[in-house]
Amino acid sequence: MEDRAPDVSPSVQRSFSQTSSSQAAGSRHHEGRGAWVLTAYGISGLALFGILAYFFSDFIAH
Numbered sequence: 001m002e003d004r005a006p007d008v009s010p011s012v013q014r015s016f017s018q019t020s021s022s023q024a025a026g027s028r029h030h031e032g033r034g035a036w037v038l039t040a041y042g043i044s045g046l047a048l049f050g051i052l053a054y055f056f057s058d059f060i061a062h
Helices: 010-024 033-061
Strands: none
Touching: none
């Protein structure tokens, strides 16, 4: 069986080529340090909430 990519319309191909050429030109957007810190706090908060919810539900069940 042949491995072929699905047919893509020319407008989609054009948008992909524009995206890749703009990224190759070095105009990529980078997030600042603050966004990464907030992301880390968000993930930590969700993990802490999950742990607290687990212990609370265990306490309620017994």
